[in-house]
Every structure is written in C-alpha cells, then in structure tokens.
Amino acid sequence: MAKKEWPKPSPKLLEKTQHLMHDGFHQRAFPDTPYELPTALGDARWTDELIASAWYMAETGECPDHLNYKTGKSGGGFDRLAFKELPEEQQLAADAEVDITLELNRRGDERNKRTIDVPWYGGGMSYGSVSVNVMMSRALNAKKWNTLMSTGEGGYPSELYECADNVITQVATGYFGVEEKSIQAAPIIEFKYAQGAKPGLGGHLLATKAGEEVAKMRGSVPFVSLFSPFPFHSTYSVEDHMKHLDWVKTINPTAMMSVKVSTPHDVDMVAVGSYYAGAHIIHLDGGFGGTGAAPEIAKKNIAMPIELAIPKVHKFMQMEGIRDNVTLIASGGVRTADDMAKAIALGADGCVLGTSDLVAMGCTRCSNCEGGPSGRGCPWGLTTTDTELQEWVQQAWGADRLDKYYTALAKRMKEILRQLGLSNIGELRGRTDLLRYIAGGEA
Amino acid sequence: MLAADFQETSDNMVEGSVTIQLPVAEQARLNRKLADTYHRYNIDAVETENRNKYPRRFNVKVGKIGLAKLLFKEFFKYFGHWDVVFSRPCTYGVFSGPVGGFAPRPDLCVGCLRCEVQHPEFVTVTHNKELAELGDSYLTSKHIATIDEESRKGSVPVRGQGYRGRFGGPGFDQMFTDMSEIVRPSRDGIHGRELIGTSVDLGSKPMRLKFGADGGLLEAPKMMTIQVPFFYSPPPDSVATGIVPEILAEAADKVDTLLFLPENTVTNQGLAGPHVVPIIAPGQIGNIESHAKGTRMVEMSSWNLTAWNQVKEHPLLVSIQLPLAGDWMSTLMEMVDNGVSIIHLITDHHGVADDGRFVMDLYQEAHFALVDKGCRDEVTLIGTGGIAGADHLPKAIITGMDAVGLDYPLLIAMQARLTGDTKTRGAAAVKLPSNLDKGWGVQRIINLSCSWRDQLLEILGAMGIREVRRLRGETGRAMWCGHLEAEAFGDIEGFPGGEH
Ligand code: SF4
Numbered sequence: 001m002a003k004k005e006w007p008k009p010s011p012k013l014l015e016k017t018q019h020l021m022h023d024g025f026h027q028r029a030f031p032d033t034p035y036e037l038p039t040a041l042g043d044a045r046w047t048d049e050l051i052a053s054a055w056y057m058a059e060t061g062e063c064p065d066h067l068n069y070k071t072g073k074s075g076g077g078f079d080r081l082a083f084k085e086l087p088e089e090q091q092l093a094a095d096a097e098v099d100i101t102l103e104l105n106r107r108g109d110e111r112n113k114r115t116i117d118v119p120w121y122g123g124g125m126s127y128g129s130v131s132v133n134v135m136m137s138r139a140l141n142a143k144k145w146n147t148l149m150s151t152g153e154g155g156y157p158s159e160l161y162e163c164a165d166n167v168i169t170q171v172a173t174g175y176f177g178v179e180e181k182s183i184q185a186a187p188i189i190e191f192k193y194a195q196g197a198k199p200g201l202g203g204h205l206l207a208t209k210a211g212e213e214v215a216k217m218r219g220s221v222p223f224v225s226l227f228s229p230f231p232f233h234s235t236y237s238v239e240d241h242m243k244h245l246d247w248v249k250t251i252n253p254t255a256m257m258s259v260k261v262s263t264p265h266d267v268d269m270v271a272v273g274s275y276y277a278g279a280h281i282i283h284l285d286g287g288f289g290g291t292g293a294a295p296e297i298a299k300k301n302i303a304m305p306i307e308l309a310i311p312k313v314h315k316f317m318q319m320e321g322i323r324d325n326v327t328l329i330a331s332g333g334v335r336t337a338d339d340m341a342k343a344i345a346l347g348a349d350g351c352v353l354g355t356s357d358l359v360a361m362g363c364t365r366c367s368n369c370e371g372g373p374s375g376r377g378c379p380w381g382l383t384t385t386d387t388e389l390q391e392w393v394q395q396a397w398g399a400d401r402l403d404k405y406y407t408a409l410a411k412r413m414k415e416i417l418r419q420l421g422l423s424n425i426g427e428l429r430g431r432t433d434l435l436r437y438i439a440g441g442e443a
Numbered sequence: 444m445l446a447a448d449f450q451e452t453s454d455n456m457v458e459g460s461v462t463i464q465l466p467v468a469e470q471a472r473l474n475r476k477l478a479d480t481y482h483r484y485n486i487d488a489v490e491t492e493n494r495n496k497y498p499r500r501f502n503v504k505v506g507k508i509g510l511a512k513l514l515f516k517e518f519f520k521y522f523g524h525w526d527v528v529f530s531r532p533c534t535y536g537v538f539s540g541p542v543g544g545f546a547p548r549p550d551l552c553v554g555c556l557r558c559e560v561q562h563p564e565f566v567t568v569t570h571n572k573e574l575a576e577l578g579d580s581y582l583t584s585k586h587i588a589t590i591d592e593e594s595r596k597g598s599v600p601v602r603g604q605g606y607r608g609r610f611g612g613p614g615f616d617q618m619f620t621d622m623s624e625i626v627r628p629s630r631d632g633i634h635g636r637e638l639i640g641t642s643v644d645l646g647s648k649p650m651r652l653k654f655g656a657d658g659g660l661l662e663a664p665k666m667m668t669i670q671v672p673f674f675y676s677p678p679p680d681s682v683a684t685g686i687v688p689e690i691l692a693e694a695a696d697k698v699d700t701l702l703f704l705p706e707n708t709v710t711n712q713g714l715a716g717p718h719v720v721p722i723i724a725p726g727q728i729g730n731i732e733s734h735a736k737g738t739r740m741v742e743m744s745s746w747n748l749t750a751w752n753q754v755k756e757h758p759l760l761v762s763i764q765l766p767l768a769g770d771w772m773s774t775l776m777e778m779v780d781n782g783v784s785i786i787h788l789i790t791d792h793h794g795v796a797d798d799g800r801f802v803m804d805l806y807q808e809a810h811f812a813l814v815d816k817g818c819r820d821e822v823t824l825i826g827t828g829g830i831a832g833a834d835h836l837p838k839a840i841i842t843g844m845d846a847v848g849l850d851y852p853l854l855i856a857m858q859a860r861l862t863g864d865t866k867t868r869g870a871a872a873v874k875l876p877s878n879l880d881k882g883w884g885v886q887r888i889i890n891l892s893c894s895w896r897d898q899l900l901e902i903l904g905a906m907g908i909r910e911v912r913r914l915r916g917e918t919g920r921a922m923w924c925g926h927l928e929a930e931a932f933g934d935i936e937g938f939p940g941g942e943h
Pocket residue numbers: 358362363364365366367368369370377378379380381382383555603604
C-alpha cells in the first residue's frame with residue numbers, strides 16, 4: 001500500500017515548531033506565566049496537574065510547589081494511599097544520605113550483576129510505536145542515570161548500540177526484529193508474555209505506522225498491520241517457558257532474564273513459576289498500563305490494576321521462601337515518584353516507567369498514538385515514525401528532558417524516604433505499615 | 444450450508460455423504476466441494492456513516508486578532524521560507540480550511556492540544572458540552588460516543604495510551620475479567636479468535652438421551668441455538684411500533700439472534716418469523732397458535748401457572764419474564780419446579796432491581812440457586828437491563844446469564860436521543876433521526892452486533908476460552924475489585940474493614 005511520506009522538516013521549520021512547543025510546555029506548567037492549564041487537558045488517572053508537573057520537572061529538575069505532582073483522581077489504588085510521614089523531628093535530615101540504588105540480580109548465579117542508580121527503568125516501547133529519536137532519548141538518559149530502557153518488540157535500531165549496556169532487548173510473541181546480535185548485546189533479555197493494557201491479546205501495530213524503515217526492521221511488508229500473537233506459540237507450560245529462557249541463555253551466557261507478565265488471577269503462581277524457570281526479574285504489568293494501540297475494552301476490564309497485584313505476588317513469594325532471590329518490578333499505571341514509592345511499600349523492588357517518560361517529553365495523553373484520524377501518529381512527535389513529525393523530538397532535547405525529570409523523581413523519592421526515616425530504598429519494600437488508606441477521597 | 448444439504452447428484456452419492464467407490468481424485472474433488480460449502484458464521488459489518496450530525500468532541504476557539512498578529516509576524520520573520528510560514532500546528536486539518544485558523548473546523552479536532560499549548564495567547568480547546576450532556580447517569584456520554592463509533596464502523600475501538608478512567612467503579616465496573624498468562628486450554632490468541640464459538644442454546648438441555656427399541660431417539664431436545672449470546676429487547680413504548688421494530692427484526696434475522704416484541708406489534712406489522720419472539724400476556728396465551736409462521740419461541744409477559752400449564756407441552760419454546768422485584772426468588776423456584784425452561788430476568792434500564800441491588804449480584808443469586816438445586820443446565824437464564832457497553836456482555840454472562848438483552852444501545856446505534864424517564868423500562872421518550880431509513884438502521888444494528896461480538900471474542904481469547912457457553916456462571920474468571928482491594932490493602936491503616 002502506497003502511503004504519502006511527508007518531507008523531513010527544513011531546519012527553519014524545525015526551529016520554529018520546537019520553539020513553539022517547548023515554550024508552550026513552559027507557559028502552561030509554570031506559575032509565573034499568564035496562562036492556566038488547558039481545560040481539556042488530563043483525565044482521572046493523569047490529571048492536568050500531573051501532566052503539567054511532569055513538564056515542569058522535565059524543565060527544572062524540581063518538583064513544583066504549585067501543582068499536585070503526587071496523585072491523580074482515579075478514586076482508588078495509588079490515589080487512595082498516603083505515606084505516614086514521621087513527625088518532622090524524627091525524619092532524616094534534608095542532607096542525610098539516602099540510597100535508592102537497586103540490585104537486579106538476586107539469584108546469586110554467575111550472570112551479570114547489575115545495580116542501577118534509581119529503583120526504576122524505562123519500559124518497552126517498540127521501534128514503530130515510537131521513533132528512533134524517542135528510543136535514543138530514553139537510551140541516552142538511561143545511560144546517564146546508570147539505569148535501563150527496553151526496546152519493546154520491534155527490533156534494535158543500530159543507533160541503540162551506542163547505549164547497549166543500558167538497553168534491554170525484548171523478545172515478544174511475534175519475535176519481530178529479534179536477532180542474535182541484539183540478544184548478545186543486552187545486559188538483560190526481557191520476555192514479554194503479556195502487556196497490561198491488552199493482556200492476553202498480543203500486540204498490534206497499525207498499518208499506517210508500519211512504514212518502510214519499521215517494516216525493514218521487523219522483516220515485514222511496509223504499511224501492513226502487524227500482529228504479535230498471544231501467547232508465545234511455543235510456550236504452554238512453565239517447562240516450555242524454561243526452555244525459552246535456556247535458549248536465550250545459550251545465545252547470551254551473561255545476560256539476566258526478565259519475564260514480563262500481566263496481572264491475572266493467578267499472577268502469584270505465574271511469578272513463582274517464572275522464578276523457578278530461571279528469571280532474575282519478574283516484571284508485572286498492571287491493567288492500567290500504556291500502549292501504542294489497544295482495544296479499549298481491554299484497558300480497564302482485563303486483568304487487575306498493578307496496586308492489587310503487587311502485594312499478592314510479594315506475599316506469595318515470601319511464603320514460597322524465594323522473595324529475596326528475585327527482583328519484583330511493577331509497571332502499568334505507575335505515574336509518579338509517589339506511585340513508585342507506594343508500589344515498593346506494597347512489595348515491589350522497583351518500577352518501570354513508560355507513559356511518564358512520554359509525558360515528560362510533551363505527551364498530552366490524547367490517545368491518538370495508534371495513528372489517529374491523520375494516520376500519522378502522535379502530533380507531538382512521540383509515538384510516530386512519520387518522517388516529519390518524528391523530528392519534533394530531537395535526541396539531545398529528549399534526553400535532557402528525561403534527565404531533569406529523573407532528577408526531580410529521584411529528589412522526591414529520597415524526600416519520601418527521609419520523611420519515613422529510612423536511609424535505603426530496600427527498607428521500604430513491603431512496608432504497608434508505612435501507608436495509610438484514605439477512605440474518604442484521594443490522598 | 445451443511446453437509447446434509449449437499450446437492451451434488453451422483454449415482455455414488457447419497458445426500459450429505461460420499462461413498463468410497465469413487466476414484467480417489469473424484470472423491471477428493473467432491474470432498475473439497477463439500478468442505479467449501481461450509482459457511483463459517485460471520486457478521487457482515489459495513490462502515491455506515493452517521494445520518495445526523497453527532498456532537499463533536501471538542502470546540503476550538505481561535506482569537507482572530509492574535510492569529511492575524513502571529514501570521515503578520517511570521518510572514519516577515521520567515522519570508523521566503525514558505526514551508527514555515529504556512530505550517531500549522533494541527534495535523535488533523537482543523538486549520539487547513541480555505542481561510543485556515545480564521546475558520547477552524549472543530550469537527551476534526553481530536554484534542555491533542557498542540558495548538559493550545561503552542562499558542563496559549565489565542566487558541567482555546569474545550570470539551571463540547573453538548574456531547575457531555577448526552578445520556579443519563581448510567582448510560583453516559585462516553586457509552587454513547589463508543590456505541591456511535593461501534594455502529595458506524597462495526598469494528599473494535601482501538602486507541603493509543605492507557606486507561607483514562609476511575610479505578611474501580613459501580614455496576615459492571617466492579618469486575619475485572621481474568622486472562623490466562625501461559626497455560627491456555629485453547630490456542631486462540633489473536634490468530635485464533637475465529638475459532639471461538641459465540642453461539643448459545645436456549646431451552647432445556649437434556650440430561651440424558653432416551654432411545655427406543657429400534658435405536659431411534661425417542662424425544663428430540665426442545666431447544667434452539669442463536670449465534671451470539673445477546674438478543675434484542677423490545678424498544679420503549681414511544682417507538683414500539685413503526686420502523687424501529689422493522690429494523691430490529693431484520694437485523695436479528697441477519698445476525699441470527701432474536702428480537703422480543705409485544706405480540707400485537709408482531710401481528711400488526713407482519714413481523715412474525717424465526718427471529719422474532721412475540722411477548723404474550725398470560726391471559727392471551729391461547730394466541731400462541733396464531734404465531735405458527737416460522738416462530739420458534741414466544742414469551743409470556745409474567746408468571747402464571749395456569750397459562751404455563753396450557754403451553755408447556757406446546758412445540759414452540761416458551762420463555763417467561765421475571766422482573767427482579769419483590770420475592771422474585773420464590774417465583775423463580777416455582778417456575779423451575781413447574782418445568783419452565785427459559786426464564787427472562789428483567790430490571791430497569793440501569794440494571795437495578797426494586798431493592799436497589801445491581802444485576803450482577805442478582806444474576807449470581809439466580810444462577811447459583813439453580814446450581815444448588817442441581818438443575819442449572821435444565822434452565823436457560825436470560826437477562827435484560829443495564830447493558831450499556833460491550834464489556835457488560837461477558838460480565839453478565841460470567842455472573843450467570845446464558846444470554847443478555849440489548850435495549851438502549853440499539854436505539855443509540857440508530858442515533859436516537861432519549862429524554863424523560865430513562866430508567867423505567869418502556870418509559871423513555873425517544874427522538875429518532877428524521878431521516879431514519881430501514882437499510883441504514885439495519886446496518887447500524889448489524890455493525891453494533893459485530894463490534895460487540897468481536898469484543899466478546901477479545902475477552903474470551905484473553906481467557907483462552909473456546910466458547911462462550913463455558914463462560915456462563917464462571918465466576919472464577921471474574922476478579923472483583925472490592926475483594927482484591929481487601930486482599931491487597933486489608934492490612935493498611937484506614938482501609939474500611941481492615942485490621943486497623
Ligand atoms: S498521541 Fe502523542 S500526545 Fe497523544 S497520547 Fe499518544 S504519545 Fe501522548
């Protein structure tokens with residue numbers, strides 16, 4: 001199918017558009033401008049204030065005083081949990097050292113040992129769902145922060161090799177773009193069994209976004225819709241799953257194994273099974289997670305929100321006596337530093353961010369990532385590979401936004417720990433006694 | 444067409460079978476031909492545009508002076524760089540009309556807010572109040588917008604980004620459906636959805652078959668099959684006659700489901716047929732004889748033992764309505780004890796019974812009462828009330844219904860607007876599009892049915908369930924938000940009913 005390719009923007013057009021966009025984020029997010037938040041911005045999960053505060057943080061590296069950057073208005077889960085801060089005199093001093101690093105390999109085997117500087121990393125967004133510029137922005141930032149980001153299922157653009165030590169190679173059910181080379185390059189291989197936004201439904205890249213380059217990377221025909229099936233058609237048991245991991249371990253004898261699953265009723269069993277099959281990281285992706293395209297019916301209705309899955313898995317793994325041998329990572333509706341700290345208090349070791357990275361780079365949560373009526377994808381240049389639109393996000397700018405955003409998140413994370421009198425993020429894990437449920441409204 | 448209908452004439456063939464005396468090649472050809480006659484059930488959706496203008500999602504206001512100033516400034520600043528001068532923030536064409544931003548085309552706006560963020564000094568984008576005001580407290584403008592899209596395109600709504608709404612919620616939102624992560628009873632997934640069955644049986648499933656001395660079946664089971672686990676319930680009184688029943692009857696025929704209608708409408712409008720179920724008052728149940736023209740099933744509008752005794756041996760299937768009011772459980776048991784095989788549970792349009800409880804609880808009560816009684820498979824439970832979105836279908840089935848009735852969504856698909864008392868069954872004032880015609884209406888209903896069936900397949904596919912019949916009453920496939928919250932947060936201070 002032939003499709004109109006838009007010309008790459010001229011340097012002048014790029015300069016003008018970027019200036020207007022960047023200035024716009026500033027004008028809307030800062031208190032010293034004459035403009036208020038757009039009335040149509042935000043929703044119950046990502047309120048206008050959460051979005052604008054991400055823009056503020058991505059420009060300043062600070063948390064805003066004038067916006068609620070902690071919680072949304074969803075009426076449940078993270079939005080009803082608050083921390084039991086200690087009285088001020090019992091809190092750690094503002095300059096007290098607080099360790100928020102996270103060790104990922106707890107199996108005690110011979111594979112990579114890896115400690116990341118913050119208890120979170122970037123979730124999978126495939127080439128095709130986002131551009132190389134967005135992938136590189138995230139990868140460069142991951143490198144700077146000694147953390148990671150995942151390729152998603154769409155191959156490994158050559159530019160990423162520059163940051164290979166910070167890039168997780170994802171193997172998902174369609175095996176799109178999976179190559180020996182990219183498996184060998186990765187410190188962690190992530191098996192994506194399911195995605196929270198569309199659990200049990202596989203993946204979908206709409207035809208309009210599967211352009212020439214994307215198709216080449218995925219070994220497919222341009223402008224033809226691509227489906228990743230569900231499930232892995234070679235995996236119908238934990239034993240099959242183990243064979244899967246063994247196959248990849250043979251190709252890359254040092255990489256850690258991560259298993260990404262969604263949150264069904266028996267998520268605890270799935271997690272334990274994955275551990276015994278050899279996983280170092282169990283990555284739970286809750287039902288409110290992000291996506292480039294998913295059936296609307298799947299987003300709310302199938303599988304459970306991450307807040308409800310974490311304690312279930314954490315406690316079950318404790319009972320099984322394996323909790324300290326595995327890293328439990330939570331994603332899917334984790335929006336803020338406060339959400340991350342709450343997820344850890346509920347039992348996770350760390351979190352994965354996806355949508356938050358995009359919001360920091362300008363996403364307004366308009367839900368047109370799948371292509372929208374224009375078929376060109378994100379008008380902000382994020383979830384698109386359109387030759388013109390993808391240029392709105394330049395790598396250096398994107399990486400800088402994320403760097404500042406992560407700076408603010410880290411500050412807030414440390415502040416929470418100090419307020420709770422904790423000097424190490426590991427001490428927060430499973431500490432539900434430090435949480436309070438706000439029954440009458442949002443936290 | 445099934446094998447039994449196969450018409451090939453050959454000395455070596457009897458109808459519907461092929462003997463082994465044929466040469467191999469000839470036999471293979473005939474087998475191929477026989478196989479090709481198999482028709483897989485399919486709903487033919489065809490994109491069908493709105494007849495009436497649907498309220499747009501957003502309003503876009505552009506300050507003319509601000510825009511003029513900007514253009515003036517940019518004209519000189521970027522003189523000669525015409526790509527820059529003529530660039531627009533909107534990739535959806537809102538500012539691409541003949542006079543650009545001076546006459547924006549808000550119908551095209553998808554709310555990305557790029558224009559407003561880039562030009563805060565003169566562009567404002569707001570949600571359209573006219574859209575937000577559609578519907579009522581239960582069937583919200585969001586449901587209506589979704590139904591509009593589904594009946595227009597006939598496909599599954601797909602969008603980018605994650606869920607935008609509230610955490611749990613009332614009604615059907617209390618339930619999350621399960622999925623099967625690795626071990627799946629069927630290999631359906633995205634490439635196998637066409638193998639999932641959505642047909643359901645109405646009537647009493649025989650617990651055993653009885654054969655005569657000659658080996659023949661003594662008694663054929665009294666049941667019928669529809670291809671989808673939903674049917675069309677009668678429209679409100681204000682549109683109970685005229686074009687609406689005609690549209691619904693034809694759509695029911697094409698989708699291979701049922702339309703329930705008052706018997707006088709069926710008779711007066713000549714709508715009798717295999718896909719129409721006349722609803723007959725108990726006092727008039729003798730009229731059943733007059734509905735012989737292809738009718739497969741009738742419904743009695745309320746429980747009445749005398750009337751039931753009159754028709755229980757009749758060859759037509761008979762369902763009986765049971766409003767979920769008062770001591771409905773005793774009535775249910777009485778009906779079951781007297782051999783009623785299809786019971787139609789009914790609530791108001793918000794799915795609420797007279798005691799204020801929601802259908803999901805009541806459906807479970809009815810279902811499990813019959814399970815406990817050991818007769819669940821001998822009775823078909825169908826329910827009408829509160830179905831406003833595609834996700835409600837599997838949820839109602841999980842809570843125990845064999846099939847559920849659609850009411851308002853059918854009218855919304857035809858771009859009807861409802862006013863007045865929208866809660867009480869039959870009471871709403873319905874304003875139909877003035878240019879409603881039958882062909883258009885039928886296709887919109889078919890599209891909605893196709894979209895909802897496909898969305899049901901998504902849910903079943905995620906669970907790894909091969910047929911919807913197995914979903915009935917499978918509460919193990921449901922995750923209740925309240926239960927999960929109690930499990931997850933029960934030990935957290937302040938959680939209602941928790942340890943603290
Ligand atoms: S289209 Fe772009 S701005 Fe809109 S939700 Fe997707 S990433 Fe965000």
